[in-house]
Amino acid sequence: MPIEIGVILPTSTPDPARPILGDVRESARFAEEAGLDSVWSTDHLAASGPMLDSTVVLATAAAVTTRVTVGFNVMLLSLRPVAWAAKQVGSLQYVSGGRVVLGVGTGNPAHGDVAWRAAGLPYAERGRRTDAALALLPDLVTGKPTVLNDGTELAIAPGAAMPPVVVAGDARPALRRAARYGDGWATIASPPEKVAEGLAEIGRLAAEHGRPPVRATVVAPGLDADPRRAAERLAGYEAAGVERVILGVSGPDWRRDYEFAAELRAAYR
Template identity: 55%
Template structure:
C-alpha cells in the first residue's frame, strides 16, 4: 500500500540478524519497533532462518514482540521460509500475527539463499533440494489455511485452523524464471533482489503478462534498496522508485546502529514526500 504522500510504503529491518557473522545485529526489538513507528516509517521487517551463517532471532517471535508495542506500523517477513515448516504451522503463525497486530502483517515468502547451505534444512528434517516444490505447495495452501477454511494437507489430512484470520498480502521473492512464475501464480506482489531499474521494469512487465495469462491481477513491486550515503540521495531514489511504480521499498539500514538508521530513512522519506 502506498503512503498518503504518493510514495511507496517505506520500510526497514528490525535488528534481528546480520549477513556478517563477525558483526551480529541483535538489538532491542520492542524499542526498535516503537522508534520506527514514532519516526514515521511504514513497515518493519525480519529475516527468517533456522541455522543461517550468522546469529538470528526467531522471526515470528520478533514480529509478535514488535506488534505488541506498536499500533500502526506494518510488520513483515522478508522472507518466511515456508518450506522449512509444516504448512499448517506456518499458516498458524501468520494467522496469529494477524490477530495480535490487527491485520498488519505482510507475508513475504521465499525458498532461501543457497549461501546459507543446507544445515538448517537438515536440522528441520526437510529436503533442501525439494524446497522449491515445497514452497509452491505451501503457497497454494496458505490462503485457505490462514483464513480458517477447510483444507486438504499434503498427506491427505483434512483440517481447518481456528481462529481463521484475514489473509495478508503474499509477496514472493526470487529473480529466476521459476520465481516470477511462482509470483504470478500465487503472489500479490514480488520482492526484487538487487535489480537495476531496467531489470525491475522488465520484471514488472513480465509479471503483468504472466498474471494476465492466469487471470490474476498484476503483482505489485517491492524493492530492496541499499541505503546510499546521504539523505538527499535516498530521497531521490525513493522518488524515482515511486515513478517506476514500486508499491513498497525496504531500505537496508546502513550500519548496525538501528536508531540512527531509522532516523536517516525517515528523514529521506519526509524529504522525498515534499
C-alpha cells in the same frame, strides 16, 4: 501512490563478526515514532550468522506498536509444515490487528542446506514445497476446512484475514511464483530498470492465470547517502512500479539507519 519506506529490525547478522542484534521492542517503537511505514524480520532456522525467530520478533514488534506494518522478509515456507506456517501467520495477523505482510522466499543459497537437513526436509524440493504451501495457505489461514497434500483435512481456529503475499526472488521460478500466488514481488538491490523488466514479465505470466499485475518491493536499494538525492532516486523506483522499499541495518547503530530512513521519507513525501 507514494512509495512506503520500511526498515529491517536488528535481529539478524549477515556478518557473524559484526553482530546486529538489538532490542526488538525499542527498535520497533523507534521506527513507528519516526513515521516509518513498516518493520521487517528476516527468517531462518540455521543461517550463516545469528538470527532470531521471525514470528517471535514480529509478534513482539506488533505488541509495542499500533500503526506500522509488520512483515516477514522473508518466511521460508519450505522449512515448515504448511499447517504450522498457517497457524503462525494467522496468529500474528490476529494479535497485530491485521498488520501483516507475508514475504515468502526459498532461501539464500549462501546459507547452505543445513537448516533443511536439521528439519529433516529435502533442500532440493524447497521450490516445490513453497508452491504447494502457497496454494493451501489462504484457506488454512482464514480457517476454512482444507485437505492437505497427504489427505489430512483440518480447519485452523481462529481464522484470520489472509495477509498480502510478496514473493521474493529474481530467478524464473520466483517470477512464475509471484505471478501465480503473489500480491507483490520482492527483489534485492535491483535498479529501477531491472524492476520494471521483472514486473513486466510477472504481469505477462499473471495474465495467463487470470490474475492482475503486481507491484514491487525493493530490499536494500542502492541509494545516495544524502536523503534529498536518495529521494530523487525513489522517484525512478515509483515510476518503475515499486510500492515499497525496505532499508537494511548497516551495523549495531540501528538508530542512525532508521533516522536516515525517516529523513528519506520526509524528503520524498
